[in-house]
Amino acid sequence: ADAAAGKSKAQMCAVCHGLDGIGKNPDVPNLAGESPIYIAKQLHAFKSGQRQHEQMSIIAQSLSDDDIANLAAWYASLKVTVEMPN
Amino acid sequence: ADAAAGKSKAQMCAVCHGLDGIGKNPDVPNLAGESPIYIAKQLHAFKSGQRQHEQMSIIAQSLSDDDIANLAAWYASLKVTVEMPN
Numbered sequence A, B: 001a002d003a004a005a006g007k008s009k010a011q012m013c014a015v016c017h018g019l020d021g022i023g024k025n026p027d028v029p030n031l032a033g034e035s036p037i038y039i040a041k042q043l044h045a046f047k048s049g050q051r052q053h054e055q056m057s058i059i060a061q062s063l064s065d066d067d068i069a070n071l072a073a074w075y076a077s078l079k080v081t082v083e084m085p086n
Helices: A003-012 A036-048 A056-061 A065-076 B003-012 B036-048 B056-061 B065-076
Strands: A079-083 B079-083
Touching: A003 A065, A036 A056, A036 A065, B003 B065, B036 B056, B036 B065
Parallel strands: none
Antiparallel strands: A079 B079
């Protein structure tokens, strides 16, 4: 998979998912540092209809298998660190 | 919602989702710093069957509305920072 191609493809996702992969509104999941296998599985599920969402079901139709692999690689490359509340 | 109650409830989730909310295997999403509205929406979707998953569909049946709100509050309280790849 090609994370750089994923980065440019992700420009269209950024409006909701953020350039840094952190959701821009409360209905939107973070994608930063997510497992590429999980991301690809969800995009294929939206594409096949196995998982449904108003916007994502439509957007996923426009994604090729390569797009999906590249987007997954891109978001997985965003390094996430967690700070536990004390 | 009670994040502390969510933290103790989340002990059972940690085996897959990690104590720090980072997925322990590639099929499992990260939950750390996720929007509480998104998490609650997904848990209710697994509970109602609107979203399906082998384990989560079963686990969600055991969760009350309070459990769901508390789990969402707990995972949202885990602070996430993203490091962009250069």
